[in-house]
Amino acid sequence: MFTFLLILLILDAVVLVTVVLLQAGQGGGLAAMSGGASTDTFLGGRQAVTILTKMSWWCGGVFLALSLVLAGLSSRGSRPRSVLEGQIQPPAPVAPLPLNVQPATPGTSTAPPAGAPATPKPEGRD
16 A cells, blocks of 8 residues: 555656646746836736646645655554664673773782682672
8 A cells, every 4th residue: 555655656746747847937937026017917927727737736736645645654554764773783782891890000910919819708798
């Protein structure tokens, strides 16, 4: 359904671009506002409604409606929100660092002294 509506949207966009480009211009645009333009022809005046004008309005409405429907379907579906979100891998778990490790200072050894016992003291006893 989503793919079918997306294909319809693309076809409607192609038709809309073609229809808009085939229409005749207003004849002057902003240059007509500079002097001598009467108020009834402000920004081009009224033109006859042609088949191209009607088609551009209909194609624009269909484009808007299909865009809204597709936006609703994509936010409700199980699709990722963007292409990048679908490619992101979850981070790997990181092992916690031991808490009793002291940083080594330059010139000292991290090994216990030669006469020290190798086993640590049991917890809870002083």
